[in-house]
Amino acid sequence: MPEKKLTLVAVDDTTLEQTLSILQKLPKKSYSLREVIDYLNDELNQSLAKGYSYKELAKILTEQGIAIAEATLKQYTTEANKARKVKAALDDPNAQSPERKSKQAIVLPIETKEKLQALASVSDKKSSTSRESHKSAGKSAKAELEKLAESSRESKAEV
Numbered sequence: 001m002p003e004k005k006l007t008l009v010a011v012d013d014t015t016l017e018q019t020l021s022i023l024q025k026l027p028k029k030s031y032s033l034r035e036v037i038d039y040l041n042d043e044l045n046q047s048l049a050k051g052y053s054y055k056e057l058a059k060i061l062t063e064q065g066i067a068i069a070e071a072t073l074k075q076y077t078t079e080a081n082k083a084r085k086v087k088a089a090l091d092d093p094n095a096q097s098p099e100r101k102s103k104q105a106i107v108l109p110i111e112t113k114e115k116l117q118a119l120a121s122v123s124d125k126k127s128s129t130s131r132e133s134h135k136s137a138g139k140s141a142k143a144e145l146e147k148l149a150e151s152s153r154e155s156k157a158e159v
Contacts, residue, residue, distance in 0.1 A: 036066055037076040041084075044077050 037044070040061075047057055054077075058070040068076075 033066070033068060033072070034076055034080075037068070037073065038080045038083075041077060041080045044073075045081070048077075 031039075044057060048054070053070075054074045055070045058068050058073045061068050061073070
């Protein structure tokens, strides 16, 4: 197999840095429809809050050269909103979702977590017992969890 020849170019550092700067500043030539809706998402949500419908907004976007159907606009804005909520939650580990705000967060010691995992694994195992015995096992596991949570709250209160 023949050896590949290396082509050397005489370029100084200044020219190389200038070229790099120019290339980094080049705008993107085209955008996907999702990228466009994601970019406009805040303004679209504000327009929806002002009472505009997805149909009206789709018409405005289409008139501006961004051809989109009402259903697609609704889907993309909904997805963009969900993605932003997830990203915000990942960026802020202390943030709680609206459903969980009313529930108090419980920090459990390692032993308690291990007990909970053991209880969960027992309840996950399939057995041939009747439905009633499953219900009573679930109730006792729930009672045990409530006791553990209460003892955790009490130990936090003592500290």
